[in-house]
Structures are given as C-alpha cells and as structure tokens.
Amino acid sequence: MYCSKCGQYNENGSQFCRTCGNSLINNSQTQNIVNNDVVSDEEFEKKLRGTKWFSITLSVINSITLLAGIYVKNWYLVLLELVIITVLILFYVLTKKRMIAGPIIGIVLGILYIMSFNIISIALGIVVILDSIVMYKYISNKNKN
Ligand SMILES: [Zn+2]
Numbered sequence: 001m002y003c004s005k006c007g008q009y010n011e012n013g014s015q016f017c018r019t020c021g022n023s024l025i026n027n028s029q030t031q032n033i034v035n036n037d038v039v040s041d042e043e044f045e046k047k048l049r050g051t052k053w054f055s056i057t058l059s060v061i062n063s064i065t066l067l068a069g070i071y072v073k074n075w076y077l078v079l080l081e082l083v084i085i086t087v088l089i090l091f092y093v094l095t096k097k098r099m100i101a102g103p104i105i106g107i108v109l110g111i112l113y114i115m116s117f118n119i120i121s122i123a124l125g126i127v128v129i130l131d132s133i134v135m136y137k138y139i140s141n142k143n144k145n
Contacts, residue, residue, distance in 0.1 A: 038141045039134055047131055048096060051106070054128070055092040059085050098139050106132030 001024060002009055003017035010017055014024050039047070062081045069077035087109055095102030106128055113125030 038137050044135065044138045047135055050131065051092050051095055051135075055088040059088050062088070095135055095139075098142060100136065100139050100143065103132040103136035103139060106135065 001012055001014070003020060003022050003024065005022040006017060006020040008017055008019040010024060016022065017024055062084050066078055066081035066085070069075070069081060087105060091102060091105045091109060093102070094105065110125040110127075110129035110132060113121040113128065115125075
C-alpha cells in the first residue's frame with residue numbers, strides 16, 4: 001500500500017510508513033471501503049459453479065446442433081457450433097484459473113447472445129454479462145493485491 005502522507009510504497013500490512021513514520025492503519029481501512037463492492041471468495045466460487053453448469057448445459061445443446069449440422073451437411077452451422085463450444089470452454093477454464101480473459105470472454109459471449117434477438121438468449125446474455133462483470137471485478141482486485 002502507499003502512504004497517504006508521502007506516497008512511499010510500503011508492504012501490505014505495515015503499520016507505519018518506513019519513510020515518514022505516518023500511521024498506515026487508516027490507509028488499509030480506506031482500502032477495505034474501496035474494495036467493498038467486490039464479492040468474497042465464497043461468492044466467487046459459487047458464481048464459478050454457476051458458470052460451470054451454464055457452460056456444460058450450453059455445450060451439450062450446441063453439440064447436438066453440431067451433430068445435426070453434420071447430418072444435414074451444413075458446414076457453416078458446424079463451424080459456428082465449434083466456435084461457440086470453444087468459447088464456452090475458454091470462458092469457464094480461464095475464469096477458473098482467475099485470468100482476466102475469462103470474464104472478458106463472458107461479456108463478449110453475453111453480447112453475442114443478446115444480438116441473436118430471441119427472448120431466451122437475451123435473458124441468458126444479460127445474466128452472463130452481469131456475472132462476468134462481478135467476476136471481472138473480483139479477479140482484477142485479486143491481481144492488484
Ligand atoms: Zn510516508
């Protein structure tokens with residue numbers, strides 16, 4: 001953390017600034033208030049489980065569509081389904097590894113669902129985007145500390 005008085009960087013958890021001796025306890029309290037809108041580890045794990053089931057369910061649906069595409073020899077559909085399945089897997093795996101790319105993929109995925117203009121996919125898209133934003137904040141906050 002940085003000293004509020006002189007700006008010197010100090011190890012997290014230090015009580016006093018090593019340059020000017022200013023008390024850093026108020027600093028860490030301010031930091032907690034700033035980070036208040038970030039979810040806890042437990043909430044993140046819960047969201048991650050949701051992402052897992054969301055990705056599995058949609059991958060199954062898309063795999064069925066992919067097989068149907070192979071059956072009717074619609075190669076555009078096959079390619080599209082392969083891309084969607086890959087994106088779903090990346091979304092889950094990268095988010096699980098707490099990489100910022102995970103929730104960014106989630107936000108893009110949500111936008112794509114919304115753009116496909118049917119009631120179910122718009123609802124899905126909004127849920128995915130909201131969850132991805134929460135996970136984005138959580139991961140970027142983890143990376144900062
Ligand atoms: Zn200082």
